[in-house]
Amino acid sequence: MIRFENISVKYTLKSKQEVEAVRGVTLEIGEGEIFGIVGTSGAGKSTLLRTINLLQRPTDGRILIGGNDITHLRGESLRQLRLTTGMIFQHFNLIHNKTVFDNIAFAMRSAGKSKSEIERRVPEVLELVGLLDKAKSYPSNLSGGQKQRVGIARSIANDPQILLCDEPTSALDMETTQSILDLLKEINNRLKITTVIISHEMDVIKKICDKVAVMSKGEVVETGDVFRIFAVPEHPFTKQLVNSTLDLELPRKLNENRTKRLFKLVYRGERAEEPVISETVRKFPVDMNILHGKIEYIAEQPIGVLILNLEGAKESVDSAVSYLKTRVAEVEELHA
């Protein structure tokens, strides 16, 4: 659907100095996907996103949408590209002196839509985002989450094929973030809009994306299915991002004055819902105590760790461990 071929973007500063914000990015985003771009501040995420609707022209490389090279579009065809590409922003970018209705109507009028089309469509998108009763309100009377809902309604009013989201939840609290992500997912599902979402938080990516590209210093260092990226991150920068959100480290307290044998079980998608623990205790004469654990579901697959203490005769514990190794992704004995 969207293909970046060796895209680079350079900014020339007033001092004539050049900043290479994006460097040699080659990436494919599939039709209907929710695709995440994650990275720390200044990584080049916004710059890369804005090349999709040519708010930012690449200095080098090509961008294809549905197989068509859009890199050099101008005039009417550029206008058409922008119309088929909705966008939402971290700070909502609503027009303050227009009502919710008029904010959306304005975007539709700019796209040449008729009055009757606008009268029909605005309530429809407001209903979709759950704000039909706020049509006559002004943005200043809405909460952050409601403002973003207006932003979303506006972005889909002209039936775009692509939705670009630049940090859509960074200004929102956790609960509101979740409801906005749920809404974006529902819209993607219902309207089959290819959605590209930028975030500096792996948590956001984890909750909503199918695939993710990890950006660092202008380059995409790793791309893959969200589950794969979380389960087996390859690039050191990705590992660091994943560890900071999954918190797989052993709590320090468990490591102090330790006399017990501790084992770390790692789950990566397989069999986490099977009764591995109780089966092990039934099969082998060992006592087991769960000391720490965190299992999350990413793309509906479990991922996480359990820290166990196993007690019993050495050979019983060893047999239990061998059995566990056949049932979960990894078992490692933790040495004090």
Ligand SMILES: Nc1ncnc2c1ncn2[C@@H]1O[C@H](COP(=O)(O)OP(=O)(O)OP(=O)(O)O)[C@@H](O)[C@H]1O
């Ligand atoms: N208009 C501009 N002129 C000059 N330099 C720019 C411009 N926009 C961005 N940059 C520089 O390009 C680099 C990438 O910026 P960009 O905004 O794309 O990063 P980002 O990953 O979106 O960061 P953030 O998470 O802070 O939004 C940064 O070094 C930034 O300072």
Ligand SMILES: [Mg+2]
């Ligand atoms: Mg940005």
